Amino acid sequence: MKTFNPDAMGEKLLRRFAGGTSRRGILARLGLALVAAPVFPVLPVSRASAAKPDRSPEAKTTFARNAQSKDDTKCDYWRYCAIDGSLCSCCGGAVNRCPPGAEHSPVSWVGTCINPDDGRAYLIAYRDCCGKAYCNKCDCDGTDRETQLYVPQLNNDVIWCFGTTSMEYHCSTAVLVGTA
């Protein structure tokens, strides 16, 4: 079963990151930190087995079996399998956009979520929106493959407002990066 392809995930995430950001010093340092930290080699890897992923109900988590793709203001929306916090889609923003006046964090933690419509796994970047008080609406806590602080890029409790003007946490988005 090929659940994760960390190299492709890393490449996509960094390409997206590089394409959408300037080369200001702070961001360059953040990118360097992401690369330098032993991040991608420790993501769950299952390289050896068959290329075709098992998407049967028996292979899915509780969240994936019950996920829907219609309403992104509900905790069971498929992209939210590892989100934690208020949904920006309930706070004046969208699933992938910050509410007015809030600022997207350039870095994020990630999740691998299965789309119920096509059965594929996608890499989702949970980019916090920062610079406003906690929205405190539609609070969700998806925990699929969410781990502890020593794997910070897979931990959803960290305040990910790095490189933003303010570190105040407002809400979280779920940005689709690509297939996992």
Next chain:
Amino acid sequence: MLQIEGFRRFRQKGPGQMKMMKVQGKSSLSVMGRNTAAAACAIALLGGIPAAHAADPLQPDPELEAVTLPAPKPSWVFVERGFVMPGNAIYDTDTGKMLGLIESSNLSDLALDPAGKAFYVSESIWTKGWRGTRQDMITVYDSATLKLKSEITMPGRILIGGRKFNFVIADAGKTAYVYNLDPASSVNVIDMVKGKFLKKIELPGCASLMPVTGVGFSALCSDGSLATVKVAATKPEITRSAPFFSATNDPIFDNFGYDGAKQEAVFLTYTGQVYTAKLGATPTISEPFSIQAAAGVSPADTKPLDVHWYPGARQGLAYHLGTGHAFVLMHTGEYWTHKAPGTEVWELDVAAKKVVKRIPLEDPAEEIAVTQEPNAKLVLAGESGTLLILDAKTGEEKFKLEKSAGGVLRTLEP
């Protein structure tokens, strides 16, 4: 009414006007006293209460002084009030009463001075609320008055909340370690005697700090190892144990059990595997055992659709140092439900590898702590916001305190 009017004006005016207002207050009391006396006389004439008794007026309150606290007691519990509610509240589990509040900003971490003289808050504040220049510090509060004593400036720290091992005190109170993620991983070393930041140690891929006597600290790592850092060396040396757990498939909860005196740690994984570690320059880690097997039920695994008892919650393990028993919040469900609140407390005799008691909970708990008293008490922070205090031996409910729970719980350790 005169009294109330006086109070209102007291609140509105500056300190220079206070005396006058107090005189007014007294005057209003005596007016009220005269009225009361007249009314009492009228009642007495009608054959009611003796007039002499009712004639004694209430005495005015003395000068106002804030309450001070006695030396910290093992029966106390320190309660983080939650994600958006700053402060750490102190409760006495003997009385169920709140004793005071340690000032602390959002996402700060609390640590207790082993000598009992101070409370330390590792926190980050900005010059304009959440804007302006960031300032990271350890703020020192007097343990009796809860008043600010000093601030120790340091470089950045992680903003996360809800973790016990991001700010730890070592060397009998002489050293503090503060974890930082920016998002590279490092540790601030602080001399608590001189009140001075000493150095920053890069710690790639590791977090959750355990003081190691005479060495420095250990930390859990993303490659499944335990790193140990010799702090005193000019260039800090980091050594890693052989990997012993999977940080992504069956992670160890980063709120684990730690015994500073015995230099031991008790680690619990998402599936319920229990490891013990003997800390030191070269730590040794035991073979794991299943907490479910220790309770006589089926061990858990990582397969979808398999329903088992799993450990979980935000602070799901409390370790009683005197007995070596761990109290673990457990729930039933499938794998990847590690944040689900506990519906039972399992008391695990770690050395005997046996669950000796299970306590069902009406209000599922997010956090658990145990007082380090011989007759220990359990403190449980419920989903509903209620703080429940139980006798650890009998499970008997001592107190149920509404609107008192929030975040991580801490108790004094010997």
